[in-house]
Amino acid sequence: MSLIRSSLVVGLGSVASRILGFARDVLFAQALGAGPVADAFLAAFRLPNLVRRIVAEGGLNPALVPALSRLEPHEAADVAGDVLGAFGLALLALTGLVEIGAGLLALLLAPGLHGDGETLALVALYTRLSFPVVLCVTLASIGGAILNLRGRFTATALAPLAVNGGLILALVVLEFGFSHALAQKAAWLAAASSLAGLSQLIIVAAALLQGGSGLVLLRRPRWSPLLKRLLVAGLPVLAAGGAVQIFFLAATQIASFWPSGVSWLYYAERVMQLPLGLMAGLSSGLLLPELARRHWAGDRQALVSAQNRALEVALLLTLPASAALLILARPISAVLFERGAFESSDAEGTALVLMTLSLGLPFATVAKVLSQTLFACGSLRAALAAAGFGLAVTVTGSLLLAWPLGPAGIALGLSLGCLGHAGAVILGLQRFGLWAPDRQIQARLxxxxxxxxxxxxxxxxxxxxxxxxxxxxLAALCLCGIALYALAAWMTGAVTRDDWAALTKKS
Known part of the structure; x- marks a missing residue:
């Protein structure tokens, strides 16, 4: 399959998932608004949704792809089965612990609600109902990494649609089929998210086992040094690969001290995640396997060249997205969310948060793309250190800026954290001699x-x-903006015919 066809499959799947996510969140806003129940539901939804986004964007690929790519197909199938079994058992145990300790977890997720026992109890309830989705989507992600490594992208690109599609169906039924109080609606939605995650796992499992393809051998996990390394690296890989999502989790904890702060941050983030999630999916699903192959072939120059070209594509897409979100934040917030229980003041607050988040979008994308080189080379420690530095900047900046600016200050702290993360990744690449922006990328920028x-x-x-x-x-503005940017990119030479020819070459 050519690179352009693979990119289209993964890209279209990511875009479709984000569009469904938009529709889901529009219905969330209409059904729940931005009050205490919405804050409780979104605070509880944050943790399983964080894991879902990380693994959906290939968060486990940096540990799995380089390890499995070095094995013969039959050995890879044995190890893949061991990994699925071991992770399944570990996640079952983790889910049990969360169900038991949901009350304490609720306090950690939303410390600002410690004085509101009723709302905090709702956070615990919604956490218990929604957390099983973590088990399903993580196993689906492991299966997706195995499929991607063998050049099978369709199932992994389309399976995540089941989660958002299932939640949209539940929202429509609850909104138009039944009459429930807000707290009851949120409870049904939390349970629906777990059922939707199960459907995603079933789709990926069917693709893995289709026709006895031999991609995975399901059996009782056999302990081996490789399995041990993968299990030990699993959590650090998720932390490094999903750094931005962890930044948002920390920011949500701070935002819980402001009325509607959790909701405003969540809805603004969902808009920002459309371009960021697209680049994340392309990076981990397509760029990482390519970089890993070039690294193990010992072709350092080709690896750096691929990194530079990927960075060009990332900036070509995210710089205009960042500018457009900054300019159109107010109409986007009003058109998407201002209806039902979501008031005009909520749209205004969400717009301010979106404006400050848009400043960090290019840096978040740069860090996501460049981190793939560290993962491909097995430099997990450098990637994890960069994520830790970005988290420290996010927490410090958010705390300092929240008091004078409120939730918008928290979002600005997030953008500063993305900047710090990108800078730390570049420093890590320099240490390994892998940061060499050539004249082409400078001119393209x-x-x-x-x-x-x-x-x-x-x-x-x-x-x-x-x-x-x-x-x-707003639709006309977006379409005209895209057309104007495409024309300007062609006129300035930011996009050329040679780019299309390079993309359609066999990978």
């Missing part, structure tokens, strides 16, 4: 910046003409 400036000028001008932007006008 200048052309991209010029195209983004042209697009931003057009959006600002249109915003003055249309001060009250409704859904049709």
């Amino acid at each position: 200048l052309r991209i910046a010029a195209a983004v400036l042209a697009m931003s000028s057009g959006l600002l001008g249109a915003g003055r003409i249309l001060p009250q932007v409704q859904a049709p006008a």
Whole structure:
């Protein structure tokens, strides 16, 4: 399969999942609003959703792909079966502990609610109902990594749609089929998320076992040095691969001290995650296996060149997205979420948070792409150190900026954390002699910046003409912005015919 076809499969799956996620969150806002029940549900939903996003974006791939890629197919099938069995048992035990200790976990997830026993009890209830999704999506992610390694991308790209699709179905049924109090609606939604995760696991399992493909041998796990390394590395890999998601978890804990802070941060993050999640899925699903192959072939120059080209693509997509979110934050928040229980003041608060989050989007993407090189080379310690530094900057910046600026200050601290994370990853690459931006990427970055400036000028001008932007006008603005950016990118040379020819080459 050519690189462009593989990219389209993974990319379309990621985009479809994000679009369904948007629809889900629009319905969340309509059904739950941004009050105490919404804060309780979203605080509880944050942890399983964090794990789901990390593993859906290939968070375990850095540990699995390099290890399995060095084995013969039959050996890889044996090890894959051991990994699935061992992780399954470990996750079952973890789920049991969460069900027992949900009350304490609720206090850790939302410390700002410690004085509100009723809301904190709801956090514990929703945590118990939604946490089983972690078991399902993690095992599905391991299966997806095995499929991706063998060049089978369709099932892993489409399976995550089951989670958002299932939640949307539950929301529609609850909103239009039954009449429940807010707390009851949230409880049903938490339970529905676990059932939707089970459907995702079933889809991936069917693809793994289709026609006796021999991709995995299910059996009682056999302890081996390789399995031990994978289990020991599992948590650090998730932490390093899902650094930005962990930054958001820490920020949510701080935001719980502000009324509606958890909800505003959640809804703004969901908008930001559309471009970021797309790049994360492409990086871990396509870039990591390619970098791992070049690393084990000993071709350092080709590895650095692939890294630079991937960074060009990432910036080509995320720099205009960052500028557009900054400019259109208010109409986006109003059009997507301002209905039902979600009031105008909530839309305004969400817009301010989105504006400050958009500043960190390019840095989050740069760190995500460049981290794949560290993972491919087995430099987990450097990736983990970079994630730890970014988390420290996020917590410090959010605490310092929250008191004068409220939730928007927390979001600004998050953006600073993304900047610190990207800088730390680059320093890690320099240590290994793997950071060498060539003239091509420098020239491309200048052309991209010029195209983004042209697009931003057009959006600002249109915003003055249309001060009250409704859904049709927002859609028109987005389409015109995309068209203007595409034209400017072509005119400035940020995108050329040679790029298309390079993408369609066999991988």
